[in-house]
Amino acid sequence: MGIVVRNLSKRFGSFQAVDGVSFEVPSGQLVALLGPSGSGKSTILRIIAGLEPADSGEVELTGEDATHLPAQERGVGFVFQHYALFRHMSIRQNVAFGLEVQRPRASRKEINRRVEELLDLVQLLGYADRYPSQLSGGQRQRVALARALAPRPKVLLLDEPFGALDAKVRDELRAWLRKFHDEIHVTSLFVTHDQQEAFEVCDQMVVLNKGKVEQMGPPQELYEHPASPFVTEFLGAVNVLRVETVLGMDLVGEEMPIPLDIPGAGSNGGPAVYVRPHDFEVTRERNGRPAWTARVQRLTPLGGLVRLDLTLLDGTVLHVQLTRDRCLALGLSGGENVFVSPRDLKVFHEAKAFVENYVI
Ligand code: ATP
Numbered sequence: 001m002g003i004v005v006r007n008l009s010k011r012f013g014s015f016q017a018v019d020g021v022s023f024e025v026p027s028g029q030l031v032a033l034l035g036p037s038g039s040g041k042s043t044i045l046r047i048i049a050g051l052e053p054a055d056s057g058e059v060e061l062t063g064e065d066a067t068h069l070p071a072q073e074r075g076v077g078f079v080f081q082h083y084a085l086f087r088h089m090s091i092r093q094n095v096a097f098g099l100e101v102q103r104p105r106a107s108r109k110e111i112n113r114r115v116e117e118l119l120d121l122v123q124l125l126g127y128a129d130r131y132p133s134q135l136s137g138g139q140r141q142r143v144a145l146a147r148a149l150a151p152r153p154k155v156l157l158l159d160e161p162f163g164a165l166d167a168k169v170r171d172e173l174r175a176w177l178r179k180f181h182d183e184i185h186v187t188s189l190f191v192t193h194d195q196q197e198a199f200e201v202c203d204q205m206v207v208l209n210k211g212k213v214e215q216m217g218p219p220q221e222l223y224e225h226p227a228s229p230f231v232t233e234f235l236g237a238v239n240v241l242r243v244e245t246v247l248g249m250d251l252v253g254e255e256m257p258i259p260l261d262i263p264g265a266g267s268n269g270g271p272a273v274y275v276r277p278h279d280f281e282v283t284r285e286r287n288g289r290p291a292w293t294a295r296v297q298r299l300t301p302l303g304g305l306v307r308l309d310l311t312l313l314d315g316t317v318l319h320v321q322l323t324r325d326r327c328l329a330l331g332l333s334g335g336e337n338v339f340v341s342p343r344d345l346k347v348f349h350e351a352k353a354f355v356e357n358y359v360i
Pocket of ligand 1: 012017035036037038039040041042043044193
């Protein structure tokens with residue numbers, strides 16, 4: 001195992017920032033630590049790096065107990081959101097920094113060779129003699145990555161490394177990082193609050209909420225089988241429906257194929273049924289499936305997709321996503337009535353505390 005954390009906890013005054021967190025990062029994988037702002041992501045990363053002491057819990061790096069090791073002995077490479085490059089040093093000197101301070105120090109020739117190798121790896125060979133201020137934000141983050149990797153760390157920790165960059169550069173760097181990681185396979189933990197970023201970059205994700213792990217697994221598995229309402233809502237747009245709305249579907253003589261009379265569903269006024277915007281079928285005629293009658297309030301073209309805002313008879317508003325082609329084939333316009341049918345429902349069983357999928 002590359003990184004193991006067991007039962008980590010950390011309080012700041014009376015605030016419990018990290019609360020009994022355990023997870024593992026298998027060797028060579030890139031795992032995202034994903035959660036909303038304030039969920040404890042950076043604190044966990046800093047504890048793993050040895051930059052912050054935990055109140056309790058253990059950290060293991062490549063099979064060795066690192067809980068009480070000082071940061072410089074942990075063999076961790078760290079990349080921060082704000083490129084912490086040394087402004088007065090050239091790119092070459094920045095990348096060499098970790099090697100210059102390492103004891104025993106490698107020979108000058110070896111250091112030069114390693115720096116060249118890393119600059120080549122991050123595709124910045126021609127930039128070695130520039131200074132950080134002469135690079136773009138994306139290039140500086142690649143230098144920061146090269147600098148972190150230079151001393152051959154056991155693990156790489158990245159704290160929102162693309163957070164300060166504009167959307168287009170961020171997109172490019174995500175794709176680049178994924179490819180880069182596939183080449184170097186260094187065990188990496190990547191902090192982000194952006195689920196899209198986590199989906200694009202990581203092998204597995206650990207979803208955090210209020211200092212606790214909600215769920216861990218491959219992104220698509222979590223998306224399709226979320227364990228809680230929090231994960232369901234955090235991993236992508238979703239319609240939250242009242243049970244009564246679902247039971248009130250116009251069934252055209254068919255049984256609704258899901259048991260919505262489960263005890264606890266929708267209690268406490270809480271949400272119980274979830275449908276993703278792309279999990280609806282929209283038709284002009286009834287087709288024998290359970291469906292609601294809906295009025296088209298608004299059509300918003302989004303390139304290859306169209307967003308439909310529909311209103312049901314009980315006033316429920318549905319956000320539905322169709323492909324542009326499907327929408328054109330239906331020839332829809334605002335103010336018309338259509339039939340809308342969910343293909344995939346997720347029902348939160350409060351009593352059992354998990355989310356169950358129903359494919360209709
Ligand atoms: P973000 O995405 O906004 O960076 P995060 O998930 O990384 O958030 P942390 O930075 O780990 O969250 O912080 C978790 C909580 O602990 C926050 O409420 C934060 O205010 C608090 N916190 C973090 N560091 C300290 C500190 N040194 N002193 C007091 N409170 C702190």
